[in-house]
Amino acid sequence: xxxxxxxxxxxxxxxxxxxxxxxxxxxxxxxxxxxxxxxxxxxxxxxxxxxxxxxxxxxxxxxxxxxxxxxxxxxxxxxxxxxxxxxxxxxxxxxxxxxxxxxxxxxxxxxxxxxxxxxxxxxxxxxxxxxxxxxxxxxxxxxxxxxxxxxxxxxxxxxxxxxxxxxxxxxxxxxxxxxxxxxxxxxxxxxxxxxxxxxxxxxxxxxxxxxxxxxxxxxxxxxxxxxxxxxxxxxxxxxxxxxxxxxxxxxxxxxxxxxxxxxxxxxxxxxxxxxxxxxxxxxxxxxxxxxxxxxxxxxxxxxxxxxxxxxxxxxxxxxxxxxxxxxxxxxxxxxxxxxxxxxxxxxxxxxxxxxxxxxxxxxxxxxxxxxxxxxxxxxxxxxxxxxxxxxxxxxxxxxxxxxxxxxxxxxxxxxxxxxxxxxxxxxxxxxxxxxxxxxxxxxxxxxxxxxxxxxxxxxxxxxxxxxxxxxxxxxxxxxxxxxxxxxxxxxxxxxxxxxxxxxxxxxxxxxxxxxxxxxxxxxxxxxxxxxxxxxxxxxxxxxxxxxxxxxxxxxx
Ligand code: ATP
Ligand code: MG
Numbered sequence: 001x002x003x004x005x006x007x008x009x010x011x012x013x014x015x016x017x018x019x020x021x022x023x024x025x026x027x028x029x030x031x032x033x034x035x036x037x038x039x040x041x042x043x044x045x046x047x048x049x050x051x052x053x054x055x056x057x058x059x060x061x062x063x064x065x066x067x068x069x070x071x072x073x074x075x076x077x078x079x080x081x082x083x084x085x086x087x088x089x090x091x092x093x094x095x096x097x098x099x100x101x102x103x104x105x106x107x108x109x110x111x112x113x114x115x116x117x118x119x120x121x122x123x124x125x126x127x128x129x130x131x132x133x134x135x136x137x138x139x140x141x142x143x144x145x146x147x148x149x150x151x152x153x154x155x156x157x158x159x160x161x162x163x164x165x166x167x168x169x170x171x172x173x174x175x176x177x178x179x180x181x182x183x184x185x186x187x188x189x190x191x192x193x194x195x196x197x198x199x200x201x202x203x204x205x206x207x208x209x210x211x212x213x214x215x216x217x218x219x220x221x222x223x224x225x226x227x228x229x230x231x232x233x234x235x236x237x238x239x240x241x242x243x244x245x246x247x248x249x250x251x252x253x254x255x256x257x258x259x260x261x262x263x264x265x266x267x268x269x270x271x272x273x274x275x276x277x278x279x280x281x282x283x284x285x286x287x288x289x290x291x292x293x294x295x296x297x298x299x300x301x302x303x304x305x306x307x308x309x310x311x312x313x314x315x316x317x318x319x320x321x322x323x324x325x326x327x328x329x330x331x332x333x334x335x336x337x338x339x340x341x342x343x344x345x346x347x348x349x350x351x352x353x354x355x356x357x358x359x360x361x362x363x364x365x366x367x368x369x370x371x372x373x374x375x376x377x378x379x380x381x382x383x384x385x386x387x388x389x390x391x392x393x394x395x396x397x398x399x400x401x402x403x404x405x406x407x408x409x410x411x412x413x414x415x416x417x418x419x420x421x422x423x424x425x426x427x428x429x430x431x432x433x434x435x436x437x438x439x440x441x442x443x444x445x446x447x448x449x450x451x452x453x454x455x456x457x458x459x460x461x462x463x464x465x466x467x468x469x470x471x472x473x474x475x476x477x478x479x480x481x482x483x484x485x486x487x488x489x490x491x492x493x494x495x496x497x498x499x500x501x502x503x504x505x506x507x508x509x510x511x512x513x514x515x516x517x518x519x520x521x522x523x524x525x526x527x528x529x530x531x532x533x534x535x536x537x538x539x540x541x542x543x544x545x546x547x548x549x550x551x552x553x554x555x556x
Contacts (some may be wrong), residue, residue: 001048004310006251010053010222013249019221023055026220027081027088028062028095028211031073031195033265034280034287035080037301037322038256044305045253046224047086058218059088063096064210066194074195076280080288084298095214096196102205102213103157105243106168106186110149114242115186116142117152118169125167128174129182135175136182142171156189159202163189168203172238180235184208212236215248223250227314256308257316259475260547261286262486267478276490277471283527283538284471284494294468295515295525295540297333300325319470320545327541330515330523335363335370338408338453339518339537340502341465343382345428345457349416351379356459359438361409364517373506377410380457382502387452388429390418397449399429406451408519412437453519460502463535465524467496470547507535515540 001007014021025046029035035043050057059081063069081088109115118141120128130136144152156166168187176182186209191202205213212235215223230252240247257263262271263286271277271285280287283294291301304325308317338361357377363370383399392400399405404414410433417430436443440451473491480486507516510526516537518524523540530536 001045001052001306002309005312006045006049006222006224006253006310007052009249009251010049013221014053018249022221023050023053024058024219024221025050025055025224026058026060026215026218027086028060028214029077030062030065030068031070031077032065032068033073033269034076034285034289036263036265036268036286036288037258037261037291038263039080040084040288040301041256041305041308041310042224042226043081043084043086044302045310047084048306049222049224055221056091057086057088058091058093058220059086060093060214060218061095062207062211062214063094063194063196064205064207066190066192066204069195071195076289080292083292084288084301093214093218094196095210096194098210098214098217099197099201099205101217102210105213105245106205106209107150107153109170109186109239109242110153110168111146112242113146114171115149115168116144116171117149117156118142118167118183119165120167121164125185129179130174132179138174139169139183142183153187156187156203157201159191161189163191165189170209170235170239178231178234180208180232181238184235208232208235209239212239212248212250213245215250216240216246219246220248223248225250225252226255227252227312228255252312253310254312254314257314258286258319258322259316260319260470260472260477262472262477267486270487271471274487276487283466283468286471292513293528293538295513295523295538296326297329297515300329303328316476320547323541323545327523327543330517330540332364332366334515334517334523335506336361336365336517336519337506338375338455338504339465339507339521339524340382340384340453340455340460341467341498341518341521342385343500343502344385344388344426346381346383346413346454347428347430348379348381348413348433349430350432351377353379355379356456359409375409375504375506376456376459377407378456378458381407381454382457382460383407383452383454387450388415388426390426398452399450404434404448406437406440406448407433407454408451409440410438410454411435411440412442412448453521455502455504457502459505461505461508462500463503463507463537465498465501465537465539466527467498467539469494469496501537503535503537507537510535510537517543 027043027046047057118139128137167185169183172181174182187203233250281289281293358374361375362372388399412434419428421427471494472489474489477489478486512528515525522542524537527536
């Protein structure tokens with residue numbers, strides 16, 4: 001990781017010996033949804049820092065809220081963290097395993113007179129809290145004796161009271177300028193089954209109470225989190241100092257925001273539950289599972305995180321930067337093949353019927369070590385419909401009546417005749433090829449202005465191709481005025497399904513997740529959920545940023 005304000009803090013700690021040169025970080029997701037690219041940034045920051053300083057990295061589930069958490073999410077998070085390569089070795093932890101210890105810490109604070117059981121309901125607590133400009137009011141239950149508080153807290157745990165009847169609160173200062181320190185709630189009563197502890201508990205710690213303790217219990221040295229927790233830090237520090245336990249250093253950095261994207265588990269859940277997408281791993285989702293299924297290589301995610309770095313101020317990254325990281329990797333690593341998405345049939349009239357010919361095609365001109373493969377030429381081939389124009393405009397150099405183009409890795413091809421159906425639609429083209437131009441050059445030095453891709457009709461096979469595009473058509477989809485809904489910004493063309501694309505035979509051997517460049521069309525991979533004979537390829541990205549061109553056009 002490039003030097004940044006976090007590494008500067010760590011270097012300083014190492015110099016002063018604050019943590020005896022130890023570096024121990026963690027990634028603490030709440031298992032209430034699938035991880036997204038913002039989490040990838042947090043994983044990368046924590047893991048890369050631990051690695052760089054020969055330190056340790058923990059994966060910890062912050063599973064303190066039984067209402068929204070599920071085992072499915074735990075499993076998906078483990079899969080995603082491992083896929084990203086953030087190796088936590090044997091250090092996978094659950095905040096719920098610390099419930100007993102947290103309970104004992106709370107009892108210790110009660111005994112010190114630093115916490116009390118409060119009978120105010122949620123509404124009253126809010127009312128008593130005051131505002132940024134006005135101080136709060138003390139709860140009438142604030143001065144209960146330590147014995148009474150301990151007794152009530154024990155009875156809260158044993159299930160004597162209904163949900164919401166009481167809370168345990170820290171006794172700090174109802175006039176504190178930082179609202180987080182106005183006697184915050186530490187425990188609430190929730191008769192709700194937890195995905196791990198089941199019905200053992202009916203009181204659950206709040207995030208504010210639990211989070212700093214979790215880091216302390218695990219001896220985390222540098223607790224890296226996002227900026228919104230900056231003004232919670234004094235509260236975490238207060239708890240830890242009152243208890244006199246190990247004190248990690250919290251460091252805040254800016255959340256990742258990306259244009260044309262929403263990054264909030266709550267909103268992503270809305271997309272899933274409302275069937276706007278096919279699931280958490282829909283290839284249009286910014287989830288790690290979605291990006292993986294889309295075909296994004298993890299190296300691209302790492303390069304992206306490295307490039308954008310960590311900062312102290314919130315900003316929004318152009319989604320084009322992420323897409324460019326993907327192209328940067330795939331340009332060098334993806335095998336190039338030929339596929340025709342919207343086929344137009346060509347009869348090569350001077351090529352014998354029933355004959356096939358093998359030609360050599362390069363797998364990746366960027367990397368000769370990737371070798372070459374055989375493709376077939378034959379009398380009937382397909383080209384892309386849009387590579388032919390009956391009445392070509394001035395700047396169109398591809399195939400048109402009487403014009404010659406190069407077929408990639410094959411021959412020059414000339415259009416002799418256009419065959420139309422009853423309704424005037426073009427059904428096929430009668431063409432001729434020049435046998436002297438094998439490999440793509442004419443011995444007489446004559447030039448063509450375009451090279452197009454193609455496949456042999458008899459040797460190609462049909463497959464489904466899903467053309468994915470950005471899920472939102474607004475760069476700032478969450479910013480909808482007038483009480484609008486972010487879902488109104490969904491791009492209606494984010495998925496186009498092509499049922500019968502024609503693919504060259506090499507693609508029959510594709511493995512799930514394997515990535516290719518379909519020449520001139522973009523990067524594609526075999527969907528991991530595609531099975532048997534019915535292959536489905538997902539478009540990972542176009543070859544260039546098509547949206548930049550649109551933006552450019554609008555600017556003109
Ligand atoms: P969301 O708002 O999407 O639900 P969250 O912050 O509630 O995310 P957690 O499971 O609590 O999700 O997050 C685990 C870790 O990931 C936290 O340390 C959090 O700071 C970090 N994180 C979450 N979103 C982002 C983001 N967009 N950019 C960077 N880090 C993030
Ligand atoms: Mg959260």
